[in-house]
Amino acid sequence: xxxxxxxxxxxxxxxxxxxxxxxxxxxxxxxxxxxxxxxxxxxxxxxxxxxxxxxxxxxxxxxxxxxxxxxx
Amino acid sequence: xxxxxxxxxxxxxxxxxxxxxxxxxxxxxxxxxxxxxxxxxxxxxxxxxxxxxxxxxxxxxxxxxxxxxxxxxxxxxxxxxxxxxxxxxxxxxxxxxxxxxxxxxxxxxxxxxxxxxxxxxxxxxxxxxxxxxxxxxxxxxxxxxxxxxxxxxxxxxxxxxxxxxxxxxxxxxxxxxxxxxxxxxxxxxxxxxxxxxxxxxxxxxxxxxxxxxxxxxxxxxxxxxxxxxxxxxxxxxxxxxxxxxxxxxxxxxxxxxxxxxxxxxxxxxxxxxxxxxxxxxxxxxxxxxxxxxxxxx
Numbered sequence: 026x027x028x029x030x031x032x033x034x035x036x037x038x039x040x041x042x043x044x045x046x047x048x049x050x051x052x053x054x055x056x057x058x059x060x061x062x063x064x065x066x067x068x069x070x071x072x073x074x075x076x077x078x079x080x081x082x083x084x085x086x087x088x089x090x091x092x093x094x095x096x097x
Numbered sequence: 098x099x100x101x102x103x104x105x106x107x108x109x110x111x112x113x114x115x116x117x118x119x120x121x122x123x124x125x126x127x128x129x130x131x132x133x134x135x136x137x138x139x140x141x142x143x144x145x146x147x148x149x150x151x152x153x154x155x156x157x158x159x160x161x162x163x164x165x166x167x168x169x170x171x172x173x174x175x176x177x178x179x180x181x182x183x184x185x186x187x188x189x190x191x192x193x194x195x196x197x198x199x200x201x202x203x204x205x206x207x208x209x210x211x212x213x214x215x216x217x218x219x220x221x222x223x224x225x226x227x228x229x230x231x232x233x234x235x236x237x238x239x240x241x242x243x244x245x246x247x248x249x250x251x252x253x254x255x256x257x258x259x260x261x262x263x264x265x266x267x268x269x270x271x272x273x274x275x276x277x278x279x280x281x282x283x284x285x286x287x288x289x290x291x292x293x294x295x296x297x298x299x300x301x302x303x304x305x306x307x308x309x310x311x312x313x314x315x316x317x318x319x320x321x322x323x324x325x326x327x328x329x330x331x332x333x334x335x336x337x338x339x340x341x342x343x344x345x346x347x348x349x350x351x352x353x354x355x356x357x358x359x360x361x362x363x364x365x366x367x368x369x370x371x372x373x374x375x376x377x378x379x380x381x382x383x384x385x386x387x388x389x390x391x392x393x394x
Contacts, residue, residue: 040269042250043287047370050288051250062254069260070267 026052029064036067105338106305107152110317111142111171113164114309119187121217123246123283125322126159127276132309134167142307143174149334155183155211162186165203172205183209185244187218191226197233209240211268214259216252224258231262242266248283273373275319284374287367294370295352295362302346305334313337315346319377328389341392351375358384 026034030052037048052060114133115126134142146154156168161184172182184207191197201207212230214222234241243265247253259265274284299316306317312330314321314337321329331337345354351372355362360382362369369375379385 037250040253042247042269042271044291044293044370047288047291054288059251063250066253066256070256 029060032067033060033063036063036070040070105149105334106303107150108155108305109146109149109151109153110155110157110304110306112157112307112309112317113159113161113167115159116163117158117160117187118163118189119160119218119221121221121277122281123215123217123248123272123278125273125275125278127280129159132159133164134171134309138310139167139170140174142171145307145334146171146175146178151178151180153181153183154178155185157185160187160189162190162200165200169203169205181208182206183211183240185211185213186230188212188214188222188226188230191230191233194229194232194236197226197229198237201233201237201239207239209242210234211242211244213246214243214255215245215247216255217246219255227259228262231265242268244268244270246270246272248272248285271371273319273371274368275322284368285371287370289370290365290367291370292365294372294375295355296350297372298350299346299376300372302343305337315343318373320373320380326389326393328392345388346376351379354379358382358388360384 026049030049033052033055034045034048037043037051038045042048043051055063111134114131115129116131116133117124117126117129156164158164161168168184172178182204184204188197190200201210210230212227214227231241233239243256243259245253245256245267247269253269256267259267271285272278272283274282278284301315301318304315304317305313306315307313308317308321308330311321311325312332313334314330316329328340328342331340337343349357354360354376358379360379362375369378380389
């Protein structure tokens with residue numbers, strides 16, 4: 026796995042999008058262009074993205090409305 | 098059963114109704130019933146806020162800014178409530194900073210604004226509105242955050258537009274097969290089944306939500322969106338915590354729930370990686386249906 030792929034995998038896991046194995050599987054299907062684009066988002070997100078599940082995020086850091094009527 | 102301590106949530110979300118001026122392809126509400134909290138519910142919710150020691154309230158819709166009088170009626174009736182008040186909005190009104198400030202200022206005691214911002218909402222929301230809303234929040238001293246719904250991680254590339262605003266908090270939610278999203282087959286795609294889900298409990302089990310015309314619950318997802326089954330709802334906060342449903346989801350992992358209700362997870366469908374999807378599958382099984390019948394009021 027390249028560094029860029031590792032960055033994307035770590036990002037997807039930390040944002041609660043996928044488990045580690047799902048993220049690795051997903052990244053292996055991406056084109057280089059998309060890997061690069063997601064790696065850029067990952068670098069810029071830098072802790073600003075929170076996993077949302079339920080109405081409040083799991084860390085209770087901010088009210089977030091997830092899985093509510095409008096699907097976000 | 099591995100019981101969690103029953104702990105009362107200090108946060109509550111109130112669904113004020115399903116009216117919305119956007120028609121998003123992924124909307125979990127589907128066709129609007131034009132619902133709205135009744136006068137009795139408005140008075141009742143004020144009373145609940147007076148009596149319960151909530152720290153935060155989040156108003157959700159529909160589009161909450163179409164319900165300003167109702168929200169203000171709840172808040173004005175909740176004398177003594179000193180917690181934080183947040184809304185989720187689609188931001189349609191932010192045609193200018195002044196227009197955004199006018200609408201936000203029409204709420205009593207607003208502290209936080211959460212904008213729904215994703216590829217679906219963006220079909221209706223010009224990006225300058227986002228900047229106007231952000232600036233209005235900054236000027237008014239309100240917290241501003243963004244909630245983005247994704248079908249695929251590549252949808253996150255849209256967030257690049259937000260970097261110009263600086264440090265905006267972004268919540269990521271995975272689209273559920275619910276309402277329009279189900280009709281349009283827009284649910285989040287998973288590459289494989291994550292067996293880790295079987296050791297987890299419902300992530301919303303500690304939440305408290307009041308769903309318009311239904312009552313208090315912890316689930317605002319697939320199980321309860323199209324159901325009026327009394328098992329899931331209560332007329333009172335205390336009543337909900339005493340419900341067998343609350344005890345059930347607080348005490349069981351999805352793996353043990355599946356075992357309890359005889360749900361066959363051998364198919365290991367990738368979409369079962371989502372807690373709400375696997376939960377709705379488990380509750381569709383004959384064993385769960387029997388449990389629901391036995392525990393209905």
